[in-house]
Amino acid sequence: MGSHISNVRPDPDKVLADIADYVCNYRITSGEAYETARHCLIDTLGCGLEALGYPACTKLLGPIVPGTIVPNGAKVPGTQFQLDPVQAAFNIGAMVRWLDFNDTWLAAEWGHPSDNLGGILATADWLSRTRIANGKEPILMQTVLEAMIKAHEIQGVMALENAFNRVGLDHVVLVKVASAAVCAWLLGGSRDEVINAVSQAFVDGQSLRTYRHAPNTGSRKSWAAGDATSRAVRLAIFSMKGEMGIPGVLSAKGWGFYDVLFKGNEFKFQRPYGSYVMEHVLFKISFPAEFHSQTAVECAMMLHNKLKELGKTTDDIKKITIRTHEAAIRIIDKKGPLNNPADRDHCIQYMVAVPLIFGRLTAADYEDRVASDPRIDALRDRIECVEDTQFTRDYHDPEKRSIANGITMELSDSTKLPEVVVEYPIGHRRRRKEGMPVLVEKFRTNLARRFPAKQQKAILDVSLDRERLEAMAVHEYVDMFVI
Secondary structure (H helix, E strand, O other), rough: OOOOOOOOOOOOHHHHHHHHHHHOOOOOOHHHHHHHHHHHHHHHHHHHHHOOOOHHHHOOOOOOOOOOOOOOOOOOOOOEEEOOOOHHHHHHHHHHHHHOOOOEOOOOEEEHHHHHHHHHHHHHHHHHHHHOOOOOOEEEEEEEEEEEHHHHHHHHHHHHHHHHHOOOOOOOHHHHHHHHHHHHOOOOHHHHHHHHHHHHHHHOOOEEEEHHHOOOOOOOOOOHHHHHHHHHHHHHHHHHHOOOOOOOOOOOOOOHHHHHHHOOEEEEEEOOOOHHHHHHOOOOOOOOOOOOHHHHHHHEEEHHHHHHHOOOHHEEEEEEEEEOOOOHHHHOOOOOOOHHHHHHOHHHHHHHHHHHHHHHOOOHHHHHHHOOHHHHHHHHOOEEEEHHHHHHHHHHHHOOOOOOOEEEEOOOOOOOOEEEEEEOOOHHHHHHHHHHHHHHHHHHHHHHHOHHHHHHHHHHHHHHHHHHHHHHHHHHHHHEEEE
């Protein structure tokens, strides 16, 4: 006879309690975190505006049932949609992730913390409109920035030591967890209600990484985070309606997350929650490319110019060697046919070949029209990746967090050009002074894709003034982005 299973309901797992205590009680005092969050906000919205130019993205947007009207619903920037907060979160989340151009966090797990903006902005906008309709004070953009900092922190700190990719799970599980926590908080949730929402996010079905890897790479990777952040809003709303949580969701023997999905291992933590992640987050400023390749693309742009100086073209290249880190080899070192844009923007050889040939890398360069150029695949075949163990160590070093790549080029006449190395991409914290003006220009460009000059100026005037932005009601700010 086996021993009886205790039916004494456990206290909430410590991981759940720590997240709830942080979200409900921690006060963000870092000016750097708020300023970075402001840049993150405009960059993320700008990425979404650019994605609206791609039918593969826009076909998924709008209400589930065409013509649905939602009083006081959340508006989707760059469109005329006004939706319930769950569907609005999906719309915003899918837009901002579609072109792989929003921010990035690299550690044991990878991810894009600004994916949480889908849930945060939709929830805050809906709440703000509802409060105004009921004669109450609106939600302010300062609260949105605070929620962004906290969501970044939850997702990023959990990613430091816990590799969900090693067990085949996609990083969007952390979007769901972080969004559930901060959206429950935005909804006025108590500590217990936040715990309940987070527990529901962990017990939920989690996405496999299948759609991110050859030979099954596909467009789901562009909307998976939108799906996760919208699911989080739904679970947060359930918790606010009194739906019970699952306190032992992680630690339950045989049935919990650890035993079922994490090979029996408990989560590890490197540091307590604060504002570290927002302060150190990586921005994709110049190139819409998987982040492990960002410095390789910078190197390729330099070598494109060097080839021009020498009067050479890529036809004169015999061999290219990319010295890189282990994560890049595992994720984006890809040979063979590339079947779609999602395949191409996760192939380091492709992302190096295009700038070497054309002197650019844009979102449009992943489309079939450009990819059909035979020079690209011919050059890909001459590119090899090798791991540099020091690059790998520096990638994981919390004081460095470099994403280094070096490219050596050998020409057909046996000339070997000196290696070009870039350790920190322009979106790294160590290059903020150089990077932020370029990020603002990226935002200007993206605004111009969608809005007339007067509307662009109005958005910029507020977005570039932190004091004005933080004091503005959320719904008023979002209304500025309506077509």
